[in-house]
Amino acid sequence: MxxxxxxxxxxxxxxxxxxxxxxxxxxxxxxxxxxxxxxxxxxxxxxxxxxxxxxxxxxxxxxxxxxxxxxxxxxxxxxxxxxxxxxxxxxxxxxxxxxxxxxxxxxxxxxxxxxxxxxxxxxxxxxxxxxxxxxxxxxxxxxIDPQTIGKDAKTLLQEFLQAHKLALPTYTVVATHGAAHSQQFEVACDIAELDIQVQAAGASRRAAEQTAARQALEKAMAAKPAGGARKAVKRARKAAQLTLPVAVAQDAR
Amino acid sequence: MxxxxxxxxxxxxxxxxxxxxxxxxxxxxxxxxxxxxxxxxxxxxxxxxxxxxxxxxxxxxxxxxxxxxxxxxxxxxxxxxxxxxxxxxxxxxxxxxxxxxxxxxxxxxxxxxxxxxxxxxxxxxxxxxxxxxxxxxxxxxxxIDPQTIGKDAKTLLQEFLQAHKLALPTYTVVATHGAAHSQQFEVACDIAELDIQVQAAGASRRAAEQTAARQALEKAMAAKPAGGARKAVKRARKAAQLTLPVAVAQDAR
Missing domain, CATH: 1.10.1520.10 (Ribonuclease III domain)
Incomplete structure (x- = not known):
């Protein structure tokens, strides 16, 4: 060219x-x-x-x-x-x-x-x-949604729950596997009021928590799809789509 | 006003x-x-x-x-x-x-x-x-001298010695004082070929090393004031003056 x-x-x-x-x-x-x-x-x-x-x-x-x-x-x-x-x-x-x-x-x-x-x-x-x-x-x-872009899944989940006046989630390490240099963490994320519990694994506690939060957010959005916090739902959904950076440009086409 | x-x-x-x-x-x-x-x-x-x-x-x-x-x-x-x-x-x-x-x-x-x-x-x-x-x-x-501004004392000392084809300095922790939350480190900096040894204290090993390097650099500059590496000496001296940020503006007046 x-x-x-x-x-x-x-x-x-x-x-x-x-x-x-x-x-x-x-x-x-x-x-x-x-x-x-x-x-x-x-x-x-x-x-x-x-x-x-x-x-x-x-x-x-x-x-x-x-x-x-x-x-x-x-x-x-x-x-x-x-x-x-x-x-x-x-x-x-x-x-x-x-x-x-x-x-x-x-x-x-x-x-x-x-x-x-x-x-x-x-x-x-x-x-x-x-x-x-x-x-x-x-x-x-x-x-883009300026309220959500660049926020991590834990932050988005917390904001979603607050918008619905629900208590914050709890994160618990339920297991660790492997030797010190290649440990795997399994973390549970609970949202008691919505009866949601998910588990996710990751190479660090932080990574596992983020994955668990992302899955919990999806379930929470399904359980609370509309109502007074419609805007927050829309935002969280948009943000979830934007998790992969490539989506930013694709949206823009 | x-x-x-x-x-x-x-x-x-x-x-x-x-x-x-x-x-x-x-x-x-x-x-x-x-x-x-x-x-x-x-x-x-x-x-x-x-x-x-x-x-x-x-x-x-x-x-x-x-x-x-x-x-x-x-x-x-x-x-x-x-x-x-x-x-x-x-x-x-x-x-x-x-x-x-x-x-x-x-x-x-x-x-x-x-x-x-x-x-x-x-x-x-x-x-x-x-x-x-x-x-x-x-x-x-x-x-300012773009070659030295923003470089720390250890880097400047190293570059000065290299410009004079001298071996790098050695840093040794010679003592630590105080309890864990308020420890003081004493560090020695040696430049064998110039017969220079200085000691300095600091709240961390890194801080003590930097102070020792600054003092050693001053002594090294006094010991090797001119010769083939005149430019490096001038640079190091200028940089030493600029250690306090206020000096930047004062020089500029």
């Missing part, structure tokens, strides 16, 4: 084409690579997304804004956008990375996207970079 | 004066406060400083750029700039904060400065905010 195709997908035409080439050059390819552009692009991306969120969610406090932003600019979200743009076809990788499938690696895709944004900033200024970023993110921002 | 004074010091005149007032309003003063503006300003500051460093230090890699930036936008550095601007005279604090000296608190000063930068961005756009930030930071950026 040609650079022109990529420019068309980005909605930006470079004055200095060598900047785009540099942005696409991974450190495995040459010493002159995209790492400094990535440093710049990471910042520009942060500011543009901050501005987008600031204006769109006028009532969100700074803690929630930070949580939402962190979720939108994390590696998985960026790699997802990079994939949509077909970035992997344009990467300039060293031989080793080419052979080991570097063009699919989320870190390389995310870093390259940031470098491209840094290159647009250098080439056309902040407003141009911001316009590209807003165009990439507007559909994503429309599809 | 009037808002006009502050605008003059900042070199920016607000179209919407209420944005400046909001930026000066701490959460202890009212529910409508500067926290959302701070979220925005923190990003704008990061991008502007990134851009400044990117252009000024064309040969610095992204890791070093990140280290330098982290040092220039950390709370102590921001509080220092806020002090230079006389921000404490303009803060709108609640009664409790007023009585407890909130106008001197580094966190409040730093957050308010970020909020003001966010307000300028909203009021005048990115270029205007960037111009204000560049004006604040250009003297600081001129006074």
């Amino acid at each position: 040609s650079a022109a195709t990529l420019e068309a997908v980005l909605g930006y035409c470079f004055q200095n084409k060598s900047l785009l080439e540099l942005a696409l050059t991974h450190r495995s390819h040459s010493a002159r690579n995209n790492e400094r552009l990535e440093f710049l692009g990471d910042s520009v991306l942060g500011t543009s997304v901050s501005s987008l969120l600031f204006h769109r969610f006028a009532k969100l406090n700074e803690g929630d804004l930070s949580r939402v932003r962190a979720n939108l600019v994390k590696q998985a979200a960026l790699a997802d956008i990079a994939q949509r743009l077909g970035l992997s076809e344009h990467l300039r990788l060293g031989e080793g990375e080419l052979k080991s499938g570097g063009f699919r690696r989320p870190s390389i895709l995310a870093d390259t996207l940031e470098a491209i944004l840094g290159a647009i900033y250098l080439d056309g200024g902040f407003e141009k970079a911001q316009a590209v970023i807003h165009q990439l993110y507007e559909p994503i921002v429309k599809s | 009037s808002a006009a004074t502050l605008e003059a010091v900042l070199g920016y005149c607000f179209q919407n004066k209420s944005l400046l007032e909001l930026a000066l309003t701490h959460r202890s003063h009212s529910a409508r406060n500067n926290e959302r503006l701070e979220f925005l300003g923190d990003s704008v500051l990061g991008t502007s400083v990134s851009s400044l460093l990117f252009h000024r230090f064309a040969k610095l890699n992204e890791g070093d750029l990140s280290r330098v930036r982290a040092n220039l936008v950390k709370q102590a550095a921001l509080a220092d700039i806020a002090q230079r601007l006389g921000l404490s005279e303009h803060l709108r604090l609640g009664e409790g904060e007023l009585k407890s000296g909130g106008f001197r608190r580094p966190s409040i000063l730093a957050d308010t400065l970020e909020a003001i930068l966010g307000a300028i961005y909203l009021d005048g756009g990115f270029e205007k905010a960037q111009a204000v930030i560049h004006q604040l930071y250009e003297p600081i950026v001129k006074s």
Whole structure:
């Protein structure tokens, strides 16, 4: 694919084409690579997304804004956008990375996207970079629920139960298996008032609790599908769909 | 002091004066406060400083750029700039904060400065905010050594010795005193080839090692003041002066 195709997908035409080439050059390819552009692009991306969120969610406090932003600019979200743009076809990788499938690696895709944004900033200024970023993110921002995105399952379950004026769940370690270096934890999550008990396993107590909370949340939503807390249910459902980062971009299509 | 004074010091005149007032309003003063503006300003500051460093230090890699930036936008550095601007005279604090000296608190000063930068961005756009930030930071950026700023004493000592082709220092815990909750560590730092041994104490092994490294670095610099590694000596000396964040701004005056 040609650079022109990529420019068309980005909605930006470079004055200095060598900047785009540099942005696409991974450190495995040459010493002159995209790492400094990535440093710049990471910042520009942060500011543009901050501005987008600031204006769109006028009532969100700074803690929630930070949580939402962190979720939108994390590696998985960026790699997802990079994939949509077909970035992997344009990467300039060293031989080793080419052979080991570097063009699919989320870190390389995310870093390259940031470098491209840094290159647009250098080439056309902040407003141009911001316009590209807003165009990439507007559909994503429309599809998210700022109250839930980036919250873990335990937090979501707690908020769901509070919205229904129910007591908080209890978590109990019911068993541990295996030797010290490869232990498995089994955790039960109880919601007494809804008569829900689920068990889940994980490599740490925390991981097992999160899995159990996710399953308990699904059951709780089924048991309390509507009523006064309809909004909370909708939110929790939307958040559950968004557990896989790829869902963010798919929603946005 | 009037808002006009502050605008003059900042070199920016607000179209919407209420944005400046909001930026000066701490959460202890009212529910409508500067926290959302701070979220925005923190990003704008990061991008502007990134851009400044990117252009000024064309040969610095992204890791070093990140280290330098982290040092220039950390709370102590921001509080220092806020002090230079006389921000404490303009803060709108609640009664409790007023009585407890909130106008001197580094966190409040730093957050308010970020909020003001966010307000300028909203009021005048990115270029205007960037111009204000560049004006604040250009003297600081001129006074720092990008190779050393933000590096700890152990790293600086190691780099100094390597520049002189000397073996690395050894650190030894020579004693611990006190009960578990208030232990004191005594650490010796040896540079065999220079016949230097210093001892220092600290509340953790790490803290004691850093203090010992700082003292050993001073002695090493006195023992090896010139010669082939003149540049490294100069750097280490400059870095030692910059240990206190206040020195950054003082150098810049």
